[in-house]
Amino acid sequence: MSLLKKRSFAIVIFVLVVVLFGAFGARRSLNKACRKAEAAFFDKSLLQAADYHTCPGEQLDYCADYANRLLSVIGNSGEWEGTYKALRTARAGLVDALDARDISAIGKANKTLVEAVEAVETMVREGAALPDSHDDYETILSEFHSAQALLDNGAYSSHILAFRDEVLGRFPANILQRLTGVKAPETFP
DSSP states (O other), X not given: OGGGGOHHHHHHHHHHHHHHHHHHHHHHHHHHXXXXXXXXXXXXXXTGGGTOOOOHHHHHHXXXXXXXXXXXXXXXXXXXXXXXXXXHHHHHHHHHHHHHTOHHHHHHHHHHHHHHHHHHHHXXXXXXXXXXXXXXXXXXXXXXXXXXXXXXXXXXXXXHHHHIIIIITSTTHHHHHHHHTOOOOOOOO
16 A cells, blocks of 8 residues: 555556547547547538539439339340349449448449449440330449449549558657557558
């Protein structure tokens, strides 16, 4: 018990408490800032300062809708059965990833969806007959590719890279981020 009465022990305890609470506060603040930066993926108002009037989440919702419309155009019969199932699975994967708000999974799911749409285009180029509802085919593909082009624009990734440089790249945040294990926001794709 005499240890508790020593001044040096009290100073050590005080320093430990300050360091622990400081680390906890730094982790909490950095995590909050990182998640706010990532929120621009689904909130276009956070990207409007960069003169970008849509967000990746919105464009990916459109892509899922276009894929759904494409499913209704190609139908699930005959030579289209396998391609239909692949496109339906890819679309469902994207919708699930969007619901989970996991940017890494969203990127992978979008890549799979693009490949499934390209498989449809390849079949049409190779002479596969579209069902009677093929009037919308070109329009749907055009809209899908336009949405993908907006995703490739990279405004969200530019936003994240600027955040990393301006916030996480400066002292003391750069050191605190490493010490507290805060995950930096992800770019897309």
